[in-house]
Amino acid sequence: MVCIRRGIKAGTALLHCGDGNISPADFSGLIEVEKSATQTTSRGIGNLIVSDFHEEEINS
Amino acid sequence: MLTLIKDTLTSQVVTLWRVFSHLWVKADTVEYPDVQPYMFPRWRGRIILSRDPDGEERCVACNLCAVACPVDCIALQKTEDEEGRWYPEFFRINFSRCIMCGFCEEACPTNAIQLTPDFEMAEYKRQDMVWEKEDLLIDGTGKYHDYNFYRVAGKKIGGKDKGEARNEAVPVNVRSLLP
Amino acid sequence: MAKIVIDGVEHEVNPDNNLLQECLSLGLDLPYFCWHPSMGSVGACRQCAVMQYRDADDKEGMLVMACMTPAADGAIISIEDEGAKSFRSEVIESLMTSHPHDCPVCEEGGECHLQDMTLMSGHNYRRYDKKKRTHRNQYLGPFVNHEMNRCITCYRCVRFYGDYAGGTDLSAQASHHHVYFGRHEEGVLESEFSGNLVEVCPTGVFTDKAFSENYSRKWDLQTAPSVCVGCSVGCNTSPGERYGSLRRTVNRYNSEVNGYFLCDRGRFGFDFVNNSDRLLEPVQRVDNTGELLADDQVKAFIKEFKADGTIGIGSPRASNESNFALRAMVGEENFYAGYSDVEHESMQVLLDLASDTAFHSPSVREIEMADAVLILGEDVTNVAPRIALALRQSVRNKAKDLADESRIPQWQDSAVRELAQHDLSPLSIISSAVSRLDDVASDRVIESLSVVAAMGHQIANKISASAPKADCSAAHDQVIEKIVEQLKAAKRPLIIAGNSNGSEVIRAAANIARALYDFKDNSAIDLCLLVPEVNSVGMSLMTNAKNPLGAALKKLHDGTAKRVIVLENDLYRRASRAKVDAALTAATKVLVLDQLPTSTTANADVVLPATAFSEHEATYINYEGRAQLSFQVHQCKKQAQPSWRWLCDAEHVDDLVERCCNEVPGLARLREVLPGENPFIAGMKVPRQSHRYSGRTAMTANVNVHEPKQREDKESVMSFSMEGMPAQKDASVHAASWAPKWNSNQSISKFQDEVNGELKQGHPGCLLIERKDSSGSYFKAGSDSIEPSANQLRLVFSYQIFGSDELSARSKPIQARMTDAYIGLSPQDAQKRDLRQGDVATISPLGSP
Structure with missing residues (x-):
């Protein structure tokens, strides 16, 4: 899931691992991000209103 | 001395006479169970759960009967239907502990739990004295015919919207500044 | 006076x-x-x-x-x-003229401040014969129910939600007796402290929705004093149980830690205890199917593990006792840390700092007293939410100073706020992304993590020239200058950092605090270092610095160690999949103890069920080194046991605590959290059930009409019944607050020394870590070795209040608020990769994992 916010430093990617199969221990330092072909999500990121991004969404 | 003898004799004769006279009097005891006694409506016997005049369960699972019970023989669990009406998921009375004190009936804010004149509750097995909601719930209003808690209380349930309970005004439009 | x-x-x-x-x-x-x-x-x-x-x-x-x-x-x-x-x-x-006569169907009934006050004031009959005003309710999300008819317009909800917790989506609407408290439109309450409305509202307008689904009256809940296991703050809670399931959590007052409020993770995150996936029986894996184990088989297994060549991996989310039992079983040299190696390294830095006399680790109450705050690289709201709430109060110290100047008493809430308007004490945040505290921040810098650390070092250098300089671009000189001035001018400055993204920011934060220590003539400076889990500190005190998780996995992989015991831990969250897989495959026997199935339990040879926080007595150590005791609330169904009980022969938590004190140097004072013998009247235990507990002779009558004997609690000072003497003196065993005429939580004032004071003869926990080291020196500023190329991004881990904690993420109400895993990008980076909001993306690691 991609979440775009103005309040993130360019060149930095925030990773939240959720309760899925992504383990934080598999990543560190630098990463690459690409668009994925699959479109399966269960919860979406709609609930993020309460999380770390207290800023209006950008619908680009 | 003479008086004493006289009094004693009189008393004994009178007593004997009284006793023997009862041989021809009609008996006070009745041939239960062939003859059923008259039970007063407010006798505190078998506990039932009643329905309101609309035929719905009166019990709202508020737990007040359970907490009033001095022997703690009532256990129940609240649940709710889709439209907000509270009712008991289960309602259990352990009659082997019940002392028929009627505190539960007094505590009940909806007239749901009532004591009835039925006292014939003996069982051979103690386990059979544990009654569940299916055993307790009757089809009528019991002693109190008119009361329907949800018609008075301001909680919205199926078939009764906000503002439709007794003495309620229609819901406020919060966007309006009019009095 | x-x-x-x-x-x-x-x-x-x-x-x-x-x-x-x-x-x-x-x-x-x-x-x-x-x-x-x-x-x-x-x-x-x-x-x-x-x-x-x-x-x-x-x-x-x-x-x-x-x-x-x-x-x-x-x-x-x-x-x-x-x-x-x-x-x-x-x-x-x-x-009360419009109160809706619905106490029997109100969740607040029986613990309602309005009921108590009505009785106390002597009102009992409604004389007003006009109609009652009514309101429509709103859907407010999975946590809180709304029933506006019950409102008495005390304004407490909006004062808490807006003024105290900084929420923006609850307001007072309409006028005169139509006043309405709600959102501008239906929807989820955004604030992460919304659950407190349940306790703040004196009546039943806001009630606990999750509790309502499994409702029970307050007097029917079996409760015990407990400690929240959601994060490292260690808020005090009172969980309540009925009919074998945990029903709710409410706040338990602790003057030093959580005061009157909890975050929503703490309030609604307990439900994993009731999760239907709970591990409840000892299971052995035979050809991919589970086989139940009998008692003697389990004993045989444990015996096998007592042989040489066994290592143990601890857990930051397990109690001190369980970690200690494992350590005692395998030996200190074979006991390994249960968090990632990065975290292990930063934990060592943190422990060094914890014994340094230059710093003071502030309690939540002390955080509220700070008059200038600097947050370095940490998202406090999502890592330690209760501290974020305390920070919101700290910025009001400016207002309180102004009030003192104008001779307005501080309790005159409205006047003080009016006077100060938007005048706040300084709170600066330097981090990689926006955070929930930005609205009260005086300065806010968004920079990559290495620049954040460099700026920290730079600030330290500006405060005291003996601090090392750092490579820092001149772009932020102005802000740095301002922050330096604010920290220097403050009476009680506070520096906050954490270990969610490595140790470099901790070092920078420590340098700032040390520089202030020098500047302020050696008075200890508040340095609050956050860790993610409830017992991160406790476990790290037991773990040898040379025993990180990576070493354990390596030992298993190369065959030096044959058997491994994993204590309440999902290793796949701590080290890379490849390494864990390799280690677990190479090990001849893997024994895992846990509460819920995880990827690690799936790869275990034997899984033993462990009890959850509410099912055992335990001690935990919070971020500041405060040890706290959490009592058992209820029994676990089936065969789960506290992990320590599986692993050692100790009879009693007290025995383990005693051994822990003697054998682990850092935990020497742990025994002080145990309640003494003296406070109990005539040697009687403290009941877990209230004196009004109902249904005792009917609860289990459907199974057997003959009531079982009340279960004895041989372990603690509490009893699993109504018998005994409720706590009157020793407040450390103060489970549910109740006093005659005061059925609601407001009764807490009867147990306080004075309002907002300590509980009478209270026990706010015991600070374990002694500060003796005064020879500490500045850290050198680290240099950023990895430079991203055009397509690469620097990774920063983002914590989420709902979802990042492993256990609360298995709680139903929390799940309703969780998000998917996500990758947060700036608009520029997203555009470069042709990504839009909500797209699914693949991420691939580059650096050494």
């Missing part, structure tokens, strides 16, 4: 407080609604009216609102005066 006369009796009171607060501190019963011990007075409800007399000759007196009147020396007041009493009963009668 001032002397005042209340109903003819002279009392000593604190003149800085108002009359209501002092009356409650004295233990007198005076009804109130709008006043709240931590939110001060606004005088909205008029319920606390008392008669005040000019002097001894004044027989008439005048009505004053106790909450708006200072407890000035010489004041003569009367609570019992007939005029005051009738005024109060008329006030409540008018407040």
Whole structure:
């Protein structure tokens, strides 16, 4: 899931691992991000209103 | 001395006479169970759960009967239907502990739990004295015919919207500044 | 101290407080609604009216609102005066004119402040014969129910939600007796502290929705004093159980830690205990199917593990006792850390700093006292939410200073806020992304993590020249200058950092604090270092610095160690999949103890079920090194046991604590958290059930009409029944707050030394870590070795209040608020990769994992 916010430093990617199969221990330092072909999500990121991004969404 | 003898004799004769006279009097005891006694409506016997005049369960699972019970023989669990009406998921009375004190009936804010004149509750097995909601719930209003808690209380349930309970005004439009 | 006369009796009171607060501190019963011990007075409800007399000759007196009147020396007041009493009963009668007569179907019933106050004020019959105003309710999300008809317009909800917790989506609407408290439109309440509305609201407008689905009256809940296991703050809670399931969590007052409030993770995250996936039986894996194990088989297994060649991996989310039992079983040299190697490294830095006399680790209450705060690289709201709430109070210290200058008492909430307007104490945040505290931040810098650390070092250098310089671009000089001035000028500055993204920011934060220490002539500086889990600190105190998780996995992989015991831990969250897989495959036997199935339990040879926090007695150590005792609330169904019980022969938690004190140097004072023998009246235990607990002879009658013997608790000072003597003296065993006439949580004032003070003979926990080392020196500024190329991004881990904690993420109400895993990008980076909001993306690691 991609979440775009103005309040993130360019060149930095925030990773939240959720309760899925992504383990934080598999990543560190630098990463690459690409668009994925699959479109399966269960919860979406709609609930993020309460999380770390207290800023209006950008619908680009 | 003479008086004493006289009094004693009189008393004994009178007593004997009284006793023997009862041989021809009609008996006070009745041939239960062939003859059923008259039970007063407010006798505190078998506990039932009643329905309101609309035929719905009166019990709202508020737990007040359970907490009033001095022997703690009532256990129940609240649940709710889709439209907000509270009712008991289960309602259990352990009659082997019940002392028929009627505190539960007094505590009940909806007239749901009532004591009835039925006292014939003996069982051979103690386990059979544990009654569940299916055993307790009757089809009528019991002693109190008119009361329907949800018609008075301001909680919205199926078939009764906000503002439709007794003495309620229609819901406020919060966007309006009019009095 | 001032002397005042209340109903003819002279009392000593604190003149800085108002009359209501002092009356409650004295233990007198005076009804109130709008006043709240931590939110001060606004005088909205008029319920606390008392008669005040000019002097001894004044027989008439005048009505004053106790909450708006200072407890000035010489004041003569009367609570019992007939005029005051009738005024109060008329006030409540008018407040109740539209109350909806639905107590039996109200979740608040039985612990309702409105019920208590109505009774106390003597109102019992509705004389008003006009119609009741009604309101429509709103859907407010999975946590809180809304029933506006019950409102008495005390304004406490909006004062807490907006003024205290900084929420923006709950407001007072409409006018006169139509006043409505809700959102502008239906929807989820955004604030992460919304659950507190349940306790703040004096009646049943806001009630606990998750609790309502498994409802039970307060008096029917079996409760015990517990500690939240959601994060490292260690808030005190009272979980309640009924019919074998955990029903709810409410706040338990601790003057030093959580005060009156919890975050929503803490309040709604307990439900994993009831999860239907819970591990409840010992299972052995045979050809991919589970096989139940009998007692003697389990014993045989444990015996096998007691041989040489066994290593143990601890857990930051397991208790001290369980970690210690494992350590004692495998030996200190074979006990390994249960968190990632990055975290292990930063934990070592943190422990070094914890013994340094230059710093002080502030409690939550002390954080509220800070008058200049700098947050370095940490998202406090999502890592330690209760501390974020405390920070929101710290910025109000400016307002309080202004009030003092203008001689306005601090409890005059509305006046103080009016006076200060938007004047806040400085709070600066330097981190890689926006955070929830930005609205109260005086300065906010968004930079990549290495720049954040460099800026930290730079600030330290500007405060004290003996701190090392860092490579920092001149772009932020102005902000740095400003922050330096603010920290220097502050009476009680506070630096906050954490270990969610490595140790470099911790080093920078420590340098700033040390620089301030030098600047302020060696008075210890508040340095708050956050860790993610409930017992991260406890486990790290037991773990040898040379035993990180990576070493354990390597040992298993190369065959040096054959068997491994994993304590309540999902290793796949701690190290890369490849390494864990390799280690677990190479090991001949893997024994895992846990509460819920994880990827690690799926790869275990034997899984033993462990009890959850509410099912055992345990001690945990929070971020500041405060050890706290959490009691068992209820029994676990089936065969789960505390992990330590599987692993060792100890009879009792106390025995383990005792051994722990003797064998682990850092935990030498742990025994101080155990309740002593003295406080108990006639040696009686403290009941977990209230004196009104109902249904005792019917609860299990459907199974067997013969009631079982009340279960004995041989382990603790509490009993699993109504028998015993409720806590009156030792408040460390104060589970559910109740006092005669005070059924709601407001009864807490009866147990406090004074309002907002410590609990009487209270036990706010025990600070374990002694600071003796005064020879600490500055850290060198680290240099950023990895430079991203065009397509690469620097990774920063983002914590989420709902979802990042492993256990609470298995709780149903929390799941309703969780998000998918996501990658947060700036608009520029997203555009470069042709990504839009909500797209699914693949991420691939580049650096060494």
